[in-house]
Amino acid sequence: MGNGMNAKTMGQFPTTHWSDFAALHTADPQASEALERLCQSYWFPIYAFARQRGLDEEEARDLTQAFFERLLARQTLSKVSQDGGKFRYYLRTAFQNFLVDEWKHAQRQVRRPEGGWVALDASQMERTWLTESVRSDSPDRAYDRRCALALLEQTFAQIEAEYAERGRAEFCQRLRAYLNEDPDAVSHAQTAMALGISESAVKSELHRLRHRFREVLHYRVALTVTDPGQVEEELRHLLSALA
Numbered sequence: 001m002g003n004g005m006n007a008k009t010m011g012q013f014p015t016t017h018w019s020d021f022a023a024l025h026t027a028d029p030q031a032s033e034a035l036e037r038l039c040q041s042y043w044f045p046i047y048a049f050a051r052q053r054g055l056d057e058e059e060a061r062d063l064t065q066a067f068f069e070r071l072l073a074r075q076t077l078s079k080v081s082q083d084g085g086k087f088r089y090y091l092r093t094a095f096q097n098f099l100v101d102e103w104k105h106a107q108r109q110v111r112r113p114e115g116g117w118v119a120l121d122a123s124q125m126e127r128t129w130l131t132e133s134v135r136s137d138s139p140d141r142a143y144d145r146r147c148a149l150a151l152l153e154q155t156f157a158q159i160e161a162e163y164a165e166r167g168r169a170e171f172c173q174r175l176r177a178y179l180n181e182d183p184d185a186v187s188h189a190q191t192a193m194a195l196g197i198s199e200s201a202v203k204s205e206l207h208r209l210r211h212r213f214r215e216v217l218h219y220r221v222a223l224t225v226t227d228p229g230q231v232e233e234e235l236r237h238l239l240s241a242l243a
Contacts, residue, residue: 045146087224088147148238
């Protein structure tokens with residue numbers, strides 16, 4: 001990526017776009033695992049998209065589950081990888097087509113894989129959906145906003161893991177409030193006292209954290225497009241969806 005990241009830091013595919021490991025995943029276990037992790041991050045945006053289109057909780061959960069299972073089991077992604085494009089857009093379009101197909105076969109019971117394909121708390125997904133449903137966003141705009149939030153959470157999670165590996169988990173936890181621009185964040189002086197370092201050291205650490213956050217966010221966006229030239233455009237679009 002040209003930003004100083006290495007394969008150990010960024011995982012098995014430091015410079016690979018989603019369409020590339022979609023094409024590889026049938027023969028490469030690591031590619032398959034990377035693709036599943038990417039899909040897992042988009043489970044809630046798809047689930048919420050289904051709920052906003054009028055499906056009830058059980059229908060949305062079962063259809064979202066079946067969609068991702070079919071997407072990977074039938075190698076659909078590898079078939080479309082030559083078309084490229086943006087992952088969030090492809091998923092939304094594929095899910096819409098999937099719903100049309102399901103409505104055509106409405107009498108057929110949706111298969112529920114034992115244990116489910118994705119290990120997520122479905123009840124928490126529904127609680128999050130109910131909390132967000134008061135917004136008046138269109139389904140498409142809400143979907144983009146949730147994709148952006150998922151991307152930010154992935155970025156935070158990776159950075160927190162990196163700090164934890166260095167034994168500095170508390171630093172990350174305390175500095176995250178500044179990264180979020182939390183108006184209730186305590187002062188730099190208070191954070192310095194809690195961490196046992198100087199206030200200038202807190203500011204230096206925060207500068208490094210912000211720089212690393214931008215690096216990881218840029219990388220995460222790059223995974224979801226097929227052309228490096230799309231990264232900045234996609235990043236602007238997702239951040240505007242949060243406005």
